[in-house]
Amino acid sequence: xxxxxxxxxxxxxxxxxxxxxxxxxxxxxxxxxxxxxxxxxxxxxxxxxxxxxxxxxxxxxxxxxxxxxxxxxxxxxxxxxxxxxxxxxxxxxxxxxxxxxxxxxxxxxxxxxxxxxxxxxxxxxxxxxxxxxxxxxxxxxxxxxxxxxxxxxxxxxxxxxxxxxxxxxxxxxxxxxxxxxxxxxxxxxxxxxxxxxxxxxxxxxxxxxxxxxxxxxxxxxxxxxxxxxxxxxxxxxxxxx
Amino acid sequence: xxxxxxxxxxxxxxxxxxxxxxxxxxxxxxxxxxxxxxxxxxxxxxxxxxxxxxxxxxxxxxxxxxxxxxxxxxxxxxxxxxxxxxxxxxxxxxxxxxxxxxxxxxxxxxxxxxxxxxxxx
Numbered sequence: 001x002x003x004x005x006x007x008x009x010x011x012x013x014x015x016x017x018x019x020x021x022x023x024x025x026x027x028x029x030x031x032x033x034x035x036x037x038x039x040x041x042x043x044x045x046x047x048x049x050x051x052x053x054x055x056x057x058x059x060x061x062x063x064x065x066x067x068x069x070x071x072x073x074x075x076x077x078x079x080x081x082x083x084x085x086x087x088x089x090x091x092x093x094x095x096x097x098x099x100x101x102x103x104x105x106x107x108x109x110x111x112x113x114x115x116x117x118x119x120x121x122x123x124x125x126x127x128x129x130x131x132x133x134x135x136x137x138x139x140x141x142x143x144x145x146x147x148x149x150x151x152x153x154x155x156x157x158x159x160x161x162x163x164x165x166x167x168x169x170x171x172x173x174x175x176x177x178x179x180x181x182x183x184x185x186x187x188x189x190x191x192x193x194x195x196x197x198x199x200x201x202x203x204x205x206x207x208x209x210x211x212x213x214x215x216x217x218x219x220x221x222x223x224x225x226x227x228x229x230x231x232x233x234x235x236x237x238x239x240x241x
Numbered sequence: 242x243x244x245x246x247x248x249x250x251x252x253x254x255x256x257x258x259x260x261x262x263x264x265x266x267x268x269x270x271x272x273x274x275x276x277x278x279x280x281x282x283x284x285x286x287x288x289x290x291x292x293x294x295x296x297x298x299x300x301x302x303x304x305x306x307x308x309x310x311x312x313x314x315x316x317x318x319x320x321x322x323x324x325x326x327x328x329x330x331x332x333x334x335x336x337x338x339x340x341x342x343x344x345x346x347x348x349x350x351x352x353x354x355x356x357x358x359x360x361x362x
Contacts, residue, residue, distance in 0.1 A: 066343075067321075067338060067342055067343055067344040068338075069337070069338035069339075069340075072336065072338065072348050072350075076336075076348060076349075076350035077350075079352075081347055081348070081349050082347070082348045083346065083347045083348075084344045084345060084346065084348070085345050085346075086343070086345065089343075090345075
């Protein structure tokens with residue numbers, strides 16, 4: 001699947017060079033930064049997910065963002081089970097880097113899925129992908145979505161956010177805290193590249209921009225897909241397994 | 242609980258490595274390495290900032306500041322401090338998670354009879 005803005009790996013690039021491509025080129029902005037600012041946004045997709053969460057108890061919810069006390073409180077407070085798995089952070093593990101036949105440094109998607117998303121088939125009622133597909137390295141995106149299809153129950157909801165073409169490569173990577181039925185708090189995500197001190201934390205870089213056809217292809221095995229266009233250059237996508 | 246419990250309870254220092262089954266009737270502070278099973282029933286376990294615990298734990302309260310891999314069953318509460326790196330499932334009545342803590346696993350908050358079960362940051 002050809003995607004505009006896709007990350008192309010240079011054959012002579014070292015492992016550390018490739019890992020650094022996940023981050024913004026300027027580290028100065030991260031150095032000495034204070035507490036990340038939190039913004040709020042209304043989410044139509046989250047509103048639909050909340051309707052499901054409010055109608056039943058004991059659902060299994062997979063949150064694929066950074067660990068969030070807010071989200072755990074929101075979901076467990078409604079009597080659901082919360083599963084946390086920060087796949088973007090896991091995908092930055094340098095141990096996943098291997099060399100392909102041409103000597104290029106690539107991510108080992110098989111090893112990645114051996115170590116992550118290890119759940120029984122048809123386990124989850126709700127999966128919150130947030131903006132993971134936009135920031136995860138391309139070779140992992142489709143295998144991850146395929147695995148999610150397997151671990152979701154038929155009829156389960158998956159919510160994902162995709163940037164529109166108006167978003168530039170330096171679009172801030174946010175984590176999302178659920179603060180109400182259709183309200184989210186956004187907080188900038190920063191990671192220290194592997195082997196670097198915490199003082200060098202940087203925001204992950206937008207890897208690509210999916211168009212509607214790419215998104216439909218990505219979720220072609222799912223039963224239905226619904227788009228919500230927001231004002232902040234984000235398309236919310238609600239997919240039913 | 243940023244510092245070890247003083248005066249009362251057992252303390253496993255950071256140079257100590259234990260493999261096996263631990264059980265007791267007093268609070269336990271682990272700043273070393275423990276692999277196996279920990280059962281404290283009506284007492285609390287604290288994993289210190291240097292602690293590395295790979296175990297299934299059953300206790301009244303569990304506070305984690307270090308690395309933990311296994312399952313936690315706390316009858317009262319669980320606290321994950323900002324330096325906590327936890328892989329495993331947590332079952333408890335109340336959970337508090339500090340900004341910066343890492344959790345990979347399930348949280349199942351079991352409600353007390355007649356009460357809602359809060360999780361706080």
